[in-house]
Amino acid sequence: MVCDVCKTNTATVYLTQIVDGNMKKINLCESCSKDKGVSDPTGFALADLLLGLGETQQVEQATPTEHCPVCGFTQADFKKTGRLGCSECYKTFSEGLGSLIKAMHKGTKHTGKIPARLFRDMMRSDRLNELKRSLEEAVSKEDYESAATIRDEIRNLESEV
């Protein structure tokens, strides 16, 4: 059996991780297990991370020469450093990164803080949608007075942008 990380040496360390009832098995060779600190409890990263690192090796086969249009970064660069070139790289390499991020984290969608400006934009577009629905409703009920008020509010909001 071959080591899952370097895919060259014979595996001699068999790691089984059970988290929340999900079992993951990884086979490592002597040197990779030392590198990843598997025998060292304080240095041990999640098995998921080990699997994730193995996945970057598959990712590079996809489109090896693709460049990020903003900063010129390539997947080969990512494999070398483990870091990206700029924020646009996340779009450029979204396919390959998807499975890596999934393996690394507890979820794939951000549920935390949102920058205030973006939050305000989201609130405004939600409100606009709500108003447009009310407008349609008012018009279909032939309540033209309310419709006029709503239309004015919509105009106000839209001019704020």
Added chain:
Amino acid sequence: MKIASILTTPGEWLSPHGGDHPIVISSRVRLARNLAKLPFPGWAKKAERIRILDEIKPVVDGLEQMRDCFSEQLNELSAVEKQVLVERHLISREHAAKGIGSAVVINPTQTLSIMVNEEDHLRMQAISSGLDLQKTFRAIDNIDSALEAHLDFAFDPRLGYLTACPTNVGTGIRASAMVHLPGLVLSEQINQVVNSVNKIGLAVRGLYGEGTEAMGNLFQVSNQTTLGENESQIIDRLNKVIETLIQRENQARENLLATKRTMLMDQVGRAYGILTHAYSVSSKEALNLLSVMRLGIDLGFFPEEGRVIINSLLMETQPAHLQLQSQQKLAAEERDSLRADIVRGKLRSFSKPNKNKLSGGQTAGPASETQ
């Protein structure tokens, strides 16, 4: 504010105003942020880094919380000065290796530290003594919101804040606590405890030393994942785990007092003996012995007033802090000797460990036994 005043005053988190937590030494929350569509520091060329620095630094300097701050470009600081900042946990080792194009901004009380162009464009951290992750998070959250009003942060609605390394994407938060666990180490339960914490998805690292060689019985517990949960959830989980660690550590100490009292007294006695009489002490030895002294204070062998002295010694005995005190470059032996001198001097006010004063315990051995 000049580096001299940073270096001569201990940070607020090191000498807190009202007693400190015996087990949790400090809490820290760090946020990673980047400017949109500009190359990350590791990929940017020098000119680009300087341009990004020139865009970010004035905004940081202008923050209300950073009034009268220490604000320097890293190429203006000497290697020793940078190393002192590392020892104070104000910049990372990676940041100390940077030069032109990177900077650090620190507030007067040394509870807020903002690194520009480390692994990300902005690495901001708040640090406080004891266990108060929520307060520490609020402090850095306010800084983040204040900066975001003037800077265009890279953010994706699905992936969250975009960072140089995918391991930080999403909330970009690393919350951690520095804990002192001599009881668990002495009762040889530490490996088992570290493994169970790892299983919950938190990382436990020895603060100094390589791998399992955790020196000074100090450990840093932190979150590993940053995406898929919000900041409160991450901090709550860390809090719960730390509270469990505190319980386990206290239990281990009680156990040792009950079943291995002589071993404890021996450890404390030897630490006291060596530190008050030695003329050459390595940094590793100092960390380990000071840790035992700290345990001694917690258990009542030494009076509570000694805690502040031990805490400041933990900082002063570190290599760069020592080097700063001397004009010429010190060799390792000279540092070891200077370290011993400082320790002997500071511990002059410490009287011998008093086993009759053990907290929560009755005296062991016959009452007539002399110290």
